[in-house]
Every structure is written in C-alpha cells, then in structure tokens.
Amino acid sequence: MSDRQQNKSLSDASVAKSETLPQILLARAQATPDGLSERHKRLGIWREFTWSDVLDRVRALALGLEEMGVTRGDTVMLIGENEPEHFWAEYAVQSLGGAVVSVYPDQTGEELAFLAKDSKTRLFVAQDQEQVDKCLEIVEDLKDVLGVVFWDGSGLWNYEHPLLKSFDDVTAAGQKIHDSSPGRFAGIAAKGKRDDLAVLSYTSGTTGKPKGVMLSHRYMFDNSTRILGAVDIQPGAEYLTYISPAWATEQMFGLAIGLIGPMVVNFPEGPEEVLDNIRELAVDAMVFSPRQWENLASIVQARMLGAGPIRRGLYNWGLRIGKAVYVERLEGRTPPLSARLQLPFAEALVLHHLRDNLGLGRADVALSGGALMAPDVFRLFHAMGVKLRNVYGATETGLLTAHTGETYRLETSGRWMDCDLQYGDPVEHRIAGDGELQVRGGSGFVGYFDQPEKSAEALTEDGWYATGDAVSLTDDGELVFLDRVKDMRELSSGHSYPPQFIETRLRYSPFIKDLMTLGNETRDFVTALINIDMEVLSRWAEENGIGFSTYTDLSQKPEIHELIRAEIARINSLLPEGSRVMRFANFPKELDPDEGELTRSRKLRRAFLEDRYGGLIEAIYDGSPNTDLEIAVTYQDGRKGILKATVNITNVEDKNQARAA
Amino acid sequence: MQGPSTAGLVPSRATSVPLSVRNATLKFGGVTALNDVTIEVRNDELLAVIGPNGAGKTSLLNVTAGFYRPQQGRVEMSGRDITGKRVDQVARMGVARTFQGTHLFAGQTVVENILVGRHTLMNSNVLQAFLHFGWVAREEDEHREVVEEIIDFLEIEPIRNRPVGTLGYGLRKRVDLGRALAQEPNILLMDEPMAGMNSEEKEDLARFILDVREARNIPVVLVEHDMGVVMDLADRVVVMDFGSVIADGTPAEVQRDPAVIKAYLGA
Numbered sequence: 001m002s003d004r005q006q007n008k009s010l011s012d013a014s015v016a017k018s019e020t021l022p023q024i025l026l027a028r029a030q031a032t033p034d035g036l037s038e039r040h041k042r043l044g045i046w047r048e049f050t051w052s053d054v055l056d057r058v059r060a061l062a063l064g065l066e067e068m069g070v071t072r073g074d075t076v077m078l079i080g081e082n083e084p085e086h087f088w089a090e091y092a093v094q095s096l097g098g099a100v101v102s103v104y105p106d107q108t109g110e111e112l113a114f115l116a117k118d119s120k121t122r123l124f125v126a127q128d129q130e131q132v133d134k135c136l137e138i139v140e141d142l143k144d145v146l147g148v149v150f151w152d153g154s155g156l157w158n159y160e161h162p163l164l165k166s167f168d169d170v171t172a173a174g175q176k177i178h179d180s181s182p183g184r185f186a187g188i189a190a191k192g193k194r195d196d197l198a199v200l201s202y203t204s205g206t207t208g209k210p211k212g213v214m215l216s217h218r219y220m221f222d223n224s225t226r227i228l229g230a231v232d233i234q235p236g237a238e239y240l241t242y243i244s245p246a247w248a249t250e251q252m253f254g255l256a257i258g259l260i261g262p263m264v265v266n267f268p269e270g271p272e273e274v275l276d277n278i279r280e281l282a283v284d285a286m287v288f289s290p291r292q293w294e295n296l297a298s299i300v301q302a303r304m305l306g307a308g309p310i311r312r313g314l315y316n317w318g319l320r321i322g323k324a325v326y327v328e329r330l331e332g333r334t335p336p337l338s339a340r341l342q343l344p345f346a347e348a349l350v351l352h353h354l355r356d357n358l359g360l361g362r363a364d365v366a367l368s369g370g371a372l373m374a375p376d377v378f379r380l381f382h383a384m385g386v387k388l389r390n391v392y393g394a395t396e397t398g399l400l401t402a403h404t405g406e407t408y409r410l411e412t413s414g415r416w417m418d419c420d421l422q423y424g425d426p427v428e429h430r431i432a433g434d435g436e437l438q439v440r441g442g443s444g445f446v447g448y449f450d451q452p453e454k455s456a457e458a459l460t461e462d463g464w465y466a467t468g469d470a471v472s473l474t475d476d477g478e479l480v481f482l483d484r485v486k487d488m489r490e491l492s493s494g495h496s497y498p499p500q501f502i503e504t505r506l507r508y509s510p511f512i513k514d515l516m517t518l519g520n521e522t523r524d525f526v527t528a529l530i531n532i533d534m535e536v537l538s539r540w541a542e543e544n545g546i547g548f549s550t551y552t553d554l555s556q557k558p559e560i561h562e563l564i565r566a567e568i569a570r571i572n573s574l575l576p577e578g579s580r581v582m583r584f585a586n587f588p589k590e591l592d593p594d595e596g597e598l599t600r601s602r603k604l605r606r607a608f609l610e611d612r613y614g615g616l617i618e619a620i621y622d623g624s625p626n627t628d629l630e631i632a633v634t635y636q637d638g639r640k641g642i643l644k645a646t647v648n649i650t651n652v653e654d655k656n657q658a659r660a661a
Numbered sequence: 662m663q664g665p666s667t668a669g670l671v672p673s674r675a676t677s678v679p680l681s682v683r684n685a686t687l688k689f690g691g692v693t694a695l696n697d698v699t700i701e702v703r704n705d706e707l708l709a710v711i712g713p714n715g716a717g718k719t720s721l722l723n724v725t726a727g728f729y730r731p732q733q734g735r736v737e738m739s740g741r742d743i744t745g746k747r748v749d750q751v752a753r754m755g756v757a758r759t760f761q762g763t764h765l766f767a768g769q770t771v772v773e774n775i776l777v778g779r780h781t782l783m784n785s786n787v788l789q790a791f792l793h794f795g796w797v798a799r800e801e802d803e804h805r806e807v808v809e810e811i812i813d814f815l816e817i818e819p820i821r822n823r824p825v826g827t828l829g830y831g832l833r834k835r836v837d838l839g840r841a842l843a844q845e846p847n848i849l850l851m852d853e854p855m856a857g858m859n860s861e862e863k864e865d866l867a868r869f870i871l872d873v874r875e876a877r878n879i880p881v882v883l884v885e886h887d888m889g890v891v892m893d894l895a896d897r898v899v900v901m902d903f904g905s906v907i908a909d910g911t912p913a914e915v916q917r918d919p920a921v922i923k924a925y926l927g928a
Contacts, residue, residue, distance in 0.1 A: 043809035044821065154814065157875045272819040636861065 012235075015260050020192035020217040022058070022095035024259040029055035036236075037262070040084050041269040041277055049084065054091075057084075057171065059185045062092035064174030066188070068123065068165070069146045072097030075119045075200065079103050079112070079135070080127025082241045082254070083267055085151040085167060089125040090199075090245070090255060094217075095189040099197040101212065102245035104600045105131065106593075111600070113138040119200050119212050119449060124148045125167075129155035136161055194218045200449050201248040201395050204601045212449035213395045215248065220256040222423035222443035223398040227257060230402045230417045231365050231389065237284040238362075239263040242274055242292070247601070248395040249369040253287050275299070278359030285365035290373035290504075291602065293388065296358065297377045298510050302536055305510070318350025323383035330382055332407040351385050360386045367391050367402075374508035378410045390414055392481060396445045396458065397465050400427065401479045412478035419443075430464065436485045437471045438464040492524045497579035502526070502571065509567040510536045511560075514591055516604050517581065518617055527620045528584040529613065530564055531591045537563075552645045555586040561650045568652045581652055583620050587613070588629060588645035595634055620649050678739070679704060679880055680725065680756070680848050685734030687720055687904075694720040695731065696904040702848065702880050707870070709883045709895035709912075713924060716901040718884040719761065722850050725882075726758050727751035738848075753781050755847030761856060761884075763837040767826030771836050774825050775811055778843025779804040811839045814876070815869060831862030838869060848880050849873065855887045863887070867894055888925075892916065900924065 014027035028035070033052035040047050049057075070076060076093040078100050080086050090100045101119045103112060105127065112134050115121070123146045124135040135148045150156060151167035178185060198220055200212035227233070239261075241254040258265045263285060268277040275296075278286070288296070304315050324339035355361045366381070369391045381388040392413035393399035403414035419427045419442040427441040438460060445465045447455035460466055470485045483498045490496045499517040506512055506528070513533040519526035532555050541548055541557070548554040564584065572580040591597040596608055610617065612631065619627035631643045680702040687695040694717050702708055710718050723729045725736055727748045735744045738754055746754075757778075765774045783804065789797045812821050815835050820828060825836055834854060841849060854870070855863050867890060874881050885891045891898060892912040900908040900915055902924040908915050915921055 043806065043813055044818075045809075154876070155872055269818050276819070637864070 012260075015221075019194040020094060020189070020196060021198065021220060021256060021259055022062075022091050022189045023192060025051070025055055025058060025091055025095075026186060026189055028259065028262060035262075036264050037258075038084050038087070038265050038267065040267040041273070041280075044269075046266075046280075054084075054088065057088045058091045058095065059178055060171040060174035061088055061167070062095045062174065062188070063177040063185055064170035064172070065092055065123065065149075066096055067173055067177060068170065070096055070098055070123055072191075073197075074098040074122045075101060076123045076125060077101045077103060077112075077116055077119065077121040078125050078245070079105060079107075079131040080125075080151070081105055081271060082244065082250075083127065083151070085125075086127070086245060087241075087255060087258075087265070089149075094196075094198055095185070095192065097188070097192060097196060099200055099214075101200045101202065102251075103202075104244050104246045107600055108594075109134040109137050113141065115202060115210065115212075116142055118210075119202075122146050126150050128152040129159075132156060132159070132164065136164070139163055192217065194221070197446075199248075199251050201251060202246070203395060204599050204603065211451060211454055213248070214446040214449050215251065215395075216443065216446060218423055219398060219443040219446070220252065221260065222419055223252045224256045224260040225420040225423065226399055226417040226427075226442075227252065227391070227402070228261065229420070230404045230415075231367070233257065233261055233263065233285055233365055235261055237261060237263045237365070238266060238281060239285045240266045240268065240274075240278055240281060240283040242268065243287055243289060243369075247289075249287060249391075249393075249399075252399065253285075275359070279357065280359070282356075282359050282362045284362055285367075286363055287367045287369055287391075289370045289601075290368050290377075291370075293368050293373060293381070294377050294508060297380050297508075298533075298536070300354070300358070300380075301510050302539075305536075306539075314350055315354075318346040318354070319380070319383045321346035322351050322385060323379060326382050326385055327379055330387075330407055331409065347385070354384050355386060358384075360384070365389075369393075369399075374504045375411050376505070376508045382410070392479060394467055394469075397439045397467065398442055400429070400439065409474065409476075409478055412474060412480050415476075415478055431471065431473070432466075437467045437469045437479075439467060440464045489519060490521050491519055491526070491578065492521055493578060495578035497526055502528075502579070502581065505571050506530075506567065509564075511540070511563055511567060514598075514602075514604065516606060516609055518610075518620065523621055525582045526579060527617075528568065528581045529609070529616070529620075530584055530586045532560065532564065532586050534590065551590055552588045552643065555588055556646065556648050558648070560586065561648060565650050565652055572652060583649055583651050585616055585620055585647050585649045588647055589631065589633065589643055616647055619647075625649060678702065678737075680739075680882075681737045682721065682725060683735045683737065685721075685724055685731040685736070687717075687724055687729055687731045693904050695724065697734070698901070698904070698906055699734075700899055700906065702882055703897075705874065705878055705880060706896045707874055707881045707883065707894055709885055709891040709898045710901060711885055711888065711891050711898060712901035714886075715903075716924075717904040718901055719852055720904075721901070722758065722852050722882075722884055725751075726756055726850060749781070752844065755845070756850065757841035757844040757846030757848070758850035759834070759837045759841045759852060759854060761853040763833045765825045765833060765837055765840065768824055770824055771812070771817060771821050771828075771839075772805075772808055774836055775808045775839045775843050776804060778840040779807065781844055807845075808839075808843060811842050814842075814872070815839050831858050831865065834858065834862075834866060835869065838866075838873075842873065842877075846879060848882070850882045850884075852884050853886055854883065855885060855890050863890060870894065 014024055014031055018024040018027055029051040034050050036048055037051045037054045038049040076098055078086055078089050093100050101115060103115055116138060122144060126132050126135050126148060132148060132150050139145045145163060147163045147165050149165050149167055149170050153166055195216050195218055197214055198217045199215040201215055202210040202212050243250045245251055254265055257263055266281055266283060268274045304312055321339050321342045325335040325343050328335040363386060366386050366388045368388060378388055389403035390413045391399050391402040401414040401416050408414060424443045425441040429437060429439050432438055440463060458465060468485050469481060470483050470488050472480045474480060483500045487499060488496050489499055502517050503515055506515055511533055512530055514531040516529045517526055534551050537554060537560060541554060546557060546559055548557060554560060568581050568584060593600055597605055599605060616627055616629055626646055626648045629645050629647050633643045634640050678701050682698060682700045685695050685698045698721060712718050724731050727746050730745045735742055743751060812818055817835060825833060854866055870881060895912055898912050898915040899906055900921050907920045907924060908918045
C-alpha cells in the first residue's frame with residue numbers, strides 16, 4: 001500500500017521539481033490555477049481561495065516584506081490563530097529565503113521577548129491588537145527590528161508607531177513592485193534550496209528554556225512523504241487546521257502536506273467556533289492533540305449525561321454494538337454474529353448521527369499526535385465508527401510511527417513509517433539499556449538554533465538522536481510508548497511506576513480535568529493531586545442538591561471526594577500492587593498557565609507544582625486527614641491575593657473515609 | 662488588556678454640536694424630573710451622565726430619544742430642532758440607544774435581533790419581502806453582511822444563531838449594543854450599560870464602547886450609575902441631582918467638586 005501512495009505524491013510534477021514549499025505553491029498555481037487551495041469562514045460565510053488567489057497574496061506580501069528589508073536568512077515571528085494570513089506569511093517569508101517562528105497566540109509578552117531574542121527575529125506578523133500590543137512592548141529591547149505587520153486592524157484605529165504597518169498596506173506595496181517587475185518573485189523563490197531553514201519550532205520548555213529546533217524544507221518534504229505513505233490522504237482532501245503552527249505537527253500537515261498532498265486547508269472562524277465549523281465541513285482529514293480528542297469525547301459524554309433516559313439508552317446500545325463490531329475488527333478478531341446483525345440498525349439510529357453531529361462523518365484520516373491518549377477515548381471513537389489513529393514522533397526527529405492499515409493495537413503508537421530515499425537515509429531505531437528510544441536517518445536532526453552545545457548533547461556518541469522516551473516494541477513491531485525515561489519514577493522501595501499511564505487513564509474521567517501523580521525515591525507509595533472538572537462537577541452537584549460557592553469549596557466537598565475516590569479505585573484495579581494510587585487530595589484552585597502551573601500547551605509544570613503545594617504533599621504522606629494551605633494567586637485583572645483553604649485528603653482503598661470527613 | 666486609555670486626553674476641538682438639550686423641563690404631575698437642564702454633546706466625545714437614583718438621568722435620555730416631550734425647552738440635532746418628534750423619527754435621524762435591562766426579542770436569534778436594528782434603513786415593504794426576489798433579496802444580503810460585520814466587531818460569532826433568551830446577561834447587553842450599531846447611528850445613547858454585570862463583563866463592554874467611539878467616530882452618551890466605570894472611560898462627565906445639572910467637567914474635576922461629593926456621599 002505504501003508504495004502506491006508514495007509514488008502518487010512523488011509522481012506529482014509540482015512536488016518532484018520543487019525544493020522548497022513556496023516553489024510547490026508556484027508550480028501548483030501554474031498547473032491548476034483554479035484549483036481550490038484554502039477556505040476560510042469569515043463574516044459567517046466560507047470564502048474560497050484558489051491556488052492563484054493564494055499565490056497572488058503570498059507574492060505580494062513577500063515583495064512587500066522584501067521592500068521592508070526582510071532577506072535571506074532572516075527570522076520572522078508569526079503570532080495569531082490559524083487564519084489564511086498566518087499561512088500566507090509563512091510561505092512569503094520562506095520564498096524570500098527566511099525562516100518563521102510561529103508562536104501560540106496566548107503566550108505572554110515575556111515569553112515572546114525570549115523567543116524573539118533567541119530566534120533573532122527581525123519582523124513580526126501579528127494577528128490583532130492583542131498581539132500587536134505584545135510586540136510593540138518588546139521591540140524596544142530588540143536589535144534591528146524591521147517592522148510589526150498586523151492583519152486584523154480592529155482596535156488599532158488610533159495606533160501610531162513607526163514600526164507598525166498593516167498587512168494590506170504591505171501587500172499593496174508588494175503588488176506595485178510585482179506590477180512593474182513581474183518576474184521578480186519567481187526569481188527570488190527559485191533560489192530556495194532544500195536545506196534552507198524553513199521553520200524554527202520551539203520545544204515547549206517543560207524542561208528548562210525552550211530551544212528552537214531547526215526544520216529545513218527537506219524535513220518538511222521528508223515528513224510529508226512519511227505520512228502520505230502511511231495514511232491514505234487523497235489529493236484534494238479537505239483538511240481542517242486547528243492545532244497551532246507553533247507545533248511542528250501542524251507545520252507538517254497544514255503547511256507542508258497542504259501543498260504537497262495537496263489538501264484543501266479549511267480555516268475555522270475562530271477557536272470557539274471550531275466544533276460548529278467541523279460539523280459544517282465534514283472534513284476528510286484532521287489532526288488533534290490527544291487532549292483535544294479527549295475534550296471531544298467528554299463533550300459527547302457530558303451531553304449524554306444531560307439527555308433523557310430513552311436517548312441515553314439508545315446511545316449506550318448503539319455504542320455497545322459499535323464497540324462489539326468495530327473495536328473487535330480493529331483488534332483483528334471476528335465480531336459476534338448478533339452484533340453484526342444489529343450493526344446496520346445501530347448505524348442508522350445512533351452511530352451515523354453521532355458522527356454527523358461531531359462533523360466526523362467523512363473523517364477517514366483522524367489522527368492524534370503528541371502524548372499518550374487514554375485507550376478508553378480511543379475505543380469510544382472507534383465504537384462510533386471513526387478510525388482514530390495515533391502518530392508518534394518528536395520535533396527533532398519528525399514523525400516516526402503511525403497506526404496504519406485496518407488492524408492495529410490501540411495501546412501502541414503504531415508501526416514505523418518509511419522515509420523517501422530522495423529526502424534522506426532510511427530511518428533506523430534502537431532501544432538503549434534504560435528503555436530509551438534512539439533514532440537516526442531521514443532528514444535528520446539539524447540542531448537547535450544557535451545552540452551547538454545543546455544540539456550535541458541531544459545526540460549519543462555514535463550520532464543517534466536520543467529521544468528520551470521509554471518505549472517497548474510488540475512482537476508485531478508496533479511501538480509502545482511507556483513514559484519519558486526521566487519520568488519513569490522509582491519509589492523508595494525500588495519499584496518503578498509509569499505516572500503518565502496513570503494520569504492519562506484518570507484524565508479520561510469526566511470529573512477530572514487534570515492531575516499529578518506523586519511518589520518518588522523518598523516515598524514508598526503513589527499518591528495524586530487532582531484538578532477537578534468544575535464544569536461537569538458543578539452540574540453534577542446541582543443535580544444532586546449539593547450547595548457550594550466557589551471552586552475551592554466544591555473541590556473539598558466529601559461527596560466530590562467520594563466520586564473521585566471511586567474513579568481512582570477503578571484505575572487502581574488495572575495496576576499492579578506497588579503502582580496503585582493510595583491517597584489523593586483535590587487542588588483548591590484551577591491550575592492556570594498564567595501562574596506558571598501549566599505550560600502554554602497545558603502540560604503540568606511538575607517541579608513548580610511540587611514546590612508550590614509542598615505543604616499539601618507532606619500532609620498526604622504523613623497521613624493527616626486534612627491540611628491548611630495558603631497559595632499566592634494572581635487574578636485575571638492582575639491583582640494579587642492569597643488563597644486560604646483547608647484541603648481534605650482521602651484514602652483511596654477506604655470507602656467510608658471520604659463520607660466521614 | 663486594552664489599548665492605552667484615551668480618557669481625558671481627547672480635547673473637545675469640535676465647534677459644531679451634534680446633539681444638545683436646551684433648558685429642558687419635564688414634569689410628571691407634581692414631580693419635576695428635569696429642571697431647566699442644558700447639555701451639549703460634542704463631536705467624538707464620550708460623555709457620561711451620572712447621578713444618584715432618581716436624579717433624572719433616564720428621563721434625560723428619554724427626552725433626547727423622543728420618548729418624552731419636555732414641557733419647556735428644546736432638543737436640537739446639529740442645530741435642527743427635533744423637540745417633540747416621534748421615537749422612530751428621531752431614530753431615523755441617527756440617534757440609537759441601548760436600554761437599561763435589554764429590550765430584545767428573546768425567542769429570536771442574535772442575528773435576527775441585530776437585523777431588527779437595520780429596520781430604519783430598509784426600503785422594501787411587507788409584500789415585497791414576502792415575495793423576496795431580485796433587489797429585495799439583494800437588499801437583505803447587504804443588511805445581513807453589515808450584521809455579520811457587527812458580530813465580528815463584538816466578537817459574538819459563537820452565539821450568532823442562539824436565541825437571545827438563552828444568553829447570559831452580559832452577552833445580551835452586547836447584542837443590544839449590536840442592535841443599536843446596526844442602525845448606523847450618528848450618536849449612541851447608552852442607558853446604564855454596566856448595571857448588573859460582573860467585573861469581567863464590565864471590562865469587556867467598556868472595551869467595546871471605546872472601540873465604537875474609535876472605529877465609528879461618533880459621540881457616545883453613557884448614562885451610568887457605576888462611578889468607577891465612568892471615571893475610567895469618559896472624556897467629560899455631567900453630574901445630575903434632583904433633575905438639575907450640578908457639575909460638568911473632566912472626570913478629575915468632577916471628582917473634586919464639593920457639590921458632587923455632597924450628592925453622592927450626603928456629606
């Protein structure tokens with residue numbers, strides 16, 4: 001299968017003769033100028049852009065940016081939601097021989113300042129007032145900034161700053177240049193080489209400061225063909241762009257495969273309208289992070305909790321049949337006859353509508369990239385008839401494995417993908433003594449921007465890239481991701497346990513939004529701190545007549561503790577003796593990235609949390625039933641205050657303790 | 662959060678007066694709601710009218726919008742006397758208002774409610790609308806596009822098709838503002854827009870009010886109870902008490918005014 005598909009994308013002349021992404025765009029606009037390239041919902045209507053529309057905009061913007069001084073080797077920072085201008089700006093910068101840094105729109109000015117300095121940013125392309133404010137704040141401290149270009153002028157009517165320019169003005173200036181010298185753009189873009197730097201993709205900074213991973217055009221081509229060889233993305237497939245281009249995965253999908261596939265890239269109206277937009281579109285291909293898939297699953301479950309008994313019964317029956325057929329088939333078994341007979345009815349009454357309502361009716365390529373996903377979520381989507389697949393990789397190495405074909409094991413990350421030999425050596429892997437996955441080949445790891453020592457550290461002495469992931473391989477050659485090597489945690493008893501396994505499974509509970517497992521070489525058992533899901537639990541409390549005032553109050557109610565206790569006990573039954581969660585407490589406040597408790601990609605900042613909630617952790621381990629906590633908090637409007645709360649601690653194996661407390 | 666505050670920095674450079682109330686007196690039986698009140702609204706300014714309960718703030722708005730006719734005095738728009746004109750006539754002349762407690766169609770969607778604001782600008786009659794072809798359909802498309810621009814401006818895309826009755830109070834207020842903007846007003850009157858809101862909703866709405874003034878270059882008159890909001894937002898503040906104007910000046914001046922302190926604190 002993979003041969004057929006690789007040939008398909010390689011035989012495409014527009015791709016084969018191009019060395020960079022903008023060169024593909026030029027070729028596509030020439031070969032199929034009226035072919036559909038992008039769609040964006042704006043003012044309530046889906047607006048369409050053909051290849052020649054996109055080229056017109058990219059070309060004019062590129063020439064405008066060139067006039068402002070952007071040139072080969074420069075870095076340009078892009079800040080904003082997934083909108084066409086974001087993509088056009090990336091192609092425009094790359095056609096000039098520059099590289100882009102995409103950042104998450106909710107990153108703070110401080111974080112932006114670090115990234116801009118580290119990446120030697122020379123120009124900012126920002127979405128709106130909110131982003132422009134951040135840019136203007138930091139430009140003073142940067143050297144040689146050429147400008148700040150914004151594409152949405154709302155709120156900026158009265159702004160005056162020598163560096164500030166509108167996207168439209170830059171584009172208009174570029175268009176004038178193009179009108180007087182029509183060959184100029186193609187000439188510049190033709191100079192692009194495969195090994196030019198295309199993107200700096202910053203690591204999330206879970207450990208230390210973020211590092212800019214250098215991604216070349218070769219990397220983009222290499223990874224695109226790896227994916228196209230593994231999953232069936234047809235040319236012209238409808239794709240929804242939702243994950244941020246700040247994440248390398250979207251660089252490969254929306255930006256690279258969007259051109260190489262090619263795919264029609266659909267831009268939602270805004271982050272809050274995504275679910276509605278997916279339903280309107282019914283796209284063929286989408287990539288979400290595991291967290292986003294899990295969110296989607298809990299939306300379904302929460303809605304079903306609120307439905308009447310008949311509908312809920314029907315839903316449960318439909319999913320049971322779907323599970324009995326689709327999940328069995330997926331795992332390579334023959335489903336029982338009775339289930340197969342009921343399937344057409346389950347499809348007609350439940351599953352079809354469920355998929356339709358979520359906009360997954362045509363999603364043949366539904367991918368989950370990034371960390372581990374709860375197997376329950378995975379099964380839920382398969383039971384609905386959505387063939388969800390994991391992809392696994394790292395920014396430094398590109399994507400490595402994916403679920404391919406019709407049968408695969410859902411707790412794995414799939415099989416190894418092939419690198420097309422014109423873009424690099426075959427991808428090789430090995431597993432070191434401590435379980436660490438090491439990789440070489442493909443377009444390879446070029447290094448961290450401006451950090452040769454750090455780049456060298458990431459490689460073993462014999463030149464393999466050390467992923468830091470503890471993995472194992474099944475007999476069929478599928479990869480099982482256990483945890484980060486450094487995150488497999490040893491208890492004082494010498495027993496090691498996989499915290500991420502526990503956490504992912506627990507996060508699937510509708511009542512738990514996030515959690516942190518505790519237990520290390522100084523402790524002899526595992527415990528957990530839970531961030532409850534306020535939205536679900538406040539509704540649950542209302543339905544059950546439990547009065548509460550704030551998050552803090554609700555989180556410490558004995559009834560809530562009992563709910564959470566039962567959830568943990570269920571997961572404990574899956575774990576061996578020494579890995580079970582013995583005690584837990586609920587955070588008295590919602591974890592918040594603005595306070596440094598979470599990273600921008602909403603991962604826990606563990607060391608910080610262990611320090612901040614040190615008193616609570618002590619109390620969990622010394623057996624106290626509760627403890628008083630004082631936490632300094634910053635409110636949304638910037639005021640600072642102190643949160644005082646009595647936090648209860650519950651023993652998981654002791655059923656009645658929560659009620660008594 | 663927001664752009665730099667422009668409160669107090671914009672000088673009233675304008676000479677023409679888009680809207681003025683001159684020597685207006687309004688009585689309900691023995692109660693004098695307005696007593697010889699004179700107020701001028703200048704170009705591009707954000708004018709706040711404040712005062713304790715029953716000071717006559719809403720009466721003043723109602724006189725301006727044509728809802729009440731003053732027994733004495735005049736209301737002028739750009740020098741033209743509009744005293745005694747009907748509410749719809751005043752609206753057609755470009756005066757839009759939002760209400761204390763929203764006046765929206767609870768069963769209709771956000772889009773439909775904002776579209777209602779276009780009513781004064783529509784040219785087709787009921788029969789034509791019923792047949793709905795040719796330029797009638799085109800006209801509706803045009804109005805619909807304006808509505809979408811307002812939805813974009815007020816950042817309410819996710820709720821555009823939700824019935825207004827299902828929305829929270831803060832969002833309903835925003836839709837009410839959208840309805841008023843759909844009228845393409847030359848002047849916007851807002852009656853206690855912040856009443857009953859939490860502080861986050863207040864901040865949101867305050868930002869939109871500033872945006873309206875900046876994006877549309879129209880004067881905004883804000884009748885408000887919430888002193889904090891007024892002092893942050895307004896270019897000029899008029900203070901009323903017992904139907905009369907007791908102070909008029911910048912927020913800083915008004916705050917120092919002994920008469921104002923007395924009216925508010927009773928000291």
